[in-house]
Amino acid sequence: MRILILNGPNLNLLGKREPEIYGSQTFEEYFESLKDRFPNQELGYFQSNHEGALIDKLHEVGFDYDGIVFNPGAYTHTSIALRDAIAGITSPVFEVHISNLAEREAFRQQSFVKEVCIGSIDGMGLEGYAVAIEAL
Numbered sequence: 001m002r003i004l005i006l007n008g009p010n011l012n013l014l015g016k017r018e019p020e021i022y023g024s025q026t027f028e029e030y031f032e033s034l035k036d037r038f039p040n041q042e043l044g045y046f047q048s049n050h051e052g053a054l055i056d057k058l059h060e061v062g063f064d065y066d067g068i069v070f071n072p073g074a075y076t077h078t079s080i081a082l083r084d085a086i087a088g089i090t091s092p093v094f095e096v097h098i099s100n101l102a103e104r105e106a107f108r109q110q111s112f113v114k115e116v117c118i119g120s121i122d123g124m125g126l127e128g129y130a131v132a133i134e135a136l
Contacts, residue, residue: 001040001066003136005031005129007047008054008073014098021099023125030126038133051075055085062089067136069129071096076111087116094132097122 007027010017015026031045044065046057054075061068062085070093075082086093093116100123101108114120119135121128 001136002042002044002064003067003069003133004044004046004057004061004065005034006054006057006068006070007045008071008075009049011071011073012047012049023098025126027126030129034130034133037130041133043133051079051081055081058082058085058089058093062086062091065091067091067133068093069096069132069136070094070113070117071098071129072113076113077108078112080112083112083116086113092118092136094118094135095120096128096132098125098128099123 011027015024027047031043035043048054048057054072058068068091072079072082072095076095076097095111095113095117111120119132121131124131
């Protein structure tokens with residue numbers, strides 16, 4: 001299976017940004033452990049702080065990949081454009097969030113992408129990515 005892990009804004013700061021919420025490990029370090037954990041999967045990784053770049057990547061891989069694990073970051077709560085991009089592709093998308101959204105600010109409890117994803121997980125830290133890969 002070919003699976004893309006797609007991370008949105010500020011996730012490039014993992015390991016530095018609010019470690020009490022997001023942990024102290026960088027995503028690049030965690031991604032290496034995912035590749036070791038899932039040796040029979042072809043895992044790719046892309047991160048951008050730009051909404052258009054995320055949409056472009058969804059369009060690029062969304063008809064060929066077997067699945068996409070997507071953490072849209074703050075765009076989860078604001079982007080109908082990302083929702084429409086997910087709805088417009090055929091690859092299944094699984095939404096992931098590191099923190100527990102129910103325990104965060106009220107505005108973070110609304111997800112525009114959730115209804116067009118095949119599943120959603122939050123609050124498991126980085127382990128949520130592995131759960132999403134297994135689900136795919």
